[in-house]
Amino acid sequence: MKIVSWNCNGAFRNKFSRLNELNADIYIIQECEDPNKTNAASYTQFANNHIWIGHGHKGLGIFARDTIKLKNNNWPSYGLEYFLSCRVDDKFNLLGIWGCNNYIEDIHTYVQIHKRHLENCIIGGDFNSNAIWDKNINAEITQRLSVN
Template sequence: MKVISWNASMKFREKFKVLDERYHADLYIIQECEDPARCNNTAYKDFAQNYLWVGENKNKGLGVFARSGKKLEEVELDSHYLRYMLPFKFEGKMFFGIWAYMRYVEDLVVYFSIYRDYLKEKPVVIGDFNSNVIWNKEHGNRTQTVLNQEFEDAGLRSIYHELNHEQQGEETQATFYMYRHNDRPFYIDYCYCDPAEIKKFEIGKFDDWAGLSDHMPLEVEF
């Protein structure tokens, strides 16, 4: 199973073909994408035959797109006005698609405190967290470190840090380049899951993707 998470920086209708041709994944988790139901782009609608979407702005939400014939089903959990977490099952596996928005990691800490029992199922939690431990002081007692501990207690690890043997906040690779500048790198996109399930994890290269977004795709194979 190949999964891609990417903040497309809007206008995904103009970018999905490039992403799909490059990865041909089973599942795409896309932040800042249009709601296919309210988009006039026919090719995008054809691509989105098997999808879920959540958001307030029809042009900028969180979408999940699966290959035709693959079983994708939403798990109905109250969001408690926290934005944006999209729980779903793909081929029977529990996922949480993430686009942390506005209050960023503070919303994530609250959300997964409420739904802690779901972490016992060893889900995949993946997406744009807009967070790093280097900004802990800005978030009081709802920080990336607190969220890490919540996940670790459930046996989930950040796969990048697990495979590269790096500490959070000391990353040598980036998932986000502020203003698309190569000299402004940050690590703010994550995949948390059971490390035993991982076959491959890679981050897209700046030269390949900076022309399309300030975020790099995460490629994960299970």
Template sequence: MKIITWNCNGKFQESFKEIIKENADIYVIQECGNPSESKSDDYRQFASNYFWVGANKHRGLGIFARDEVNMELVDLDDEGLRYFIPVKVNDDFNLLGIWTNPDMEGTKVVHYPKEVTKYYEEHKDSGFFNEDMIMCGDFNCDVRLVNKTHGKNVYEMMDKLSEVGLVDVYHYLNDEIQGEESKSTFFMNRKLEKPFHLDHVFASPDKIKDLEIPEPEYWMNFSDHVPIIFEI
């Protein structure tokens, strides 16, 4: 099964035609519009099997799948956190789509990793978090961001997820450490000289067969993020 996570930077009713060229089974998309309120017939047709959450119709978090993929929404209270979509796929594994975007006045980037940690702490005893699950999306987490406290919060998040056997798959497969990635997923103002690694996939070490972060030049035509493409 092929899965893609991508922050599309809005206007997904247009750029989805680019990402589907990758021919994935599931797309976890951040900053996408609500298909049910879109005027695009093509976008609504693409979104025949999906879940979406958002504060407004233009930018939210969506999980889109082929019609033959069975997705069931798992009933977990978000406890005021946003945006998270927990689903069970083909009655086989759990998938958690993520776009950390706190809804609190004055919230700073330093707190973004805490959103994932809080969600884990709220639901770690629910059975949803386990070694067969996959978490992916725009975590807005890079140990180089803001200050040392942000980095500390990133490592805290990683330690918590390791309790159920989950690792940051890119770093595991490439034997790279946080903050020294050879491939970036985000480029500030779409400038290649301002790279960060904000997007992540967490799974057990043997869950992901292959993971690719494509070269950014092409994708900068559509977003300030590049997709992460992986297979299980």
């Protein structure tokens, strides 16, 4: 099974055809719009088998071939976003992630909350983590500690 993740940076309805050459079974797409709220017929057809979460024009979607069964696990997010979990063909869990806002902190928290589900799980997505942000995070933590 081939799984591809891509942060499409919005307007996925105009970009999804770029995935044809990859010929994947499942796509985890960050910053995509809800296929149920578009007028783009070709995008709706592509998204015939999907689950999606988000707000407005941007969210996280998992798209699969019609022959693959996706069942939304509906794992609670406790206000953390964007995390989308599903059961694939009743064989394994797939956790799609789009790290934004608090980035790696939210991902760490979400994974800790749901670690009991992760034994037979594939995690993929956009983690938005980079060592260049470490100084900023450490400076912010230091500043918060010095204020208290």
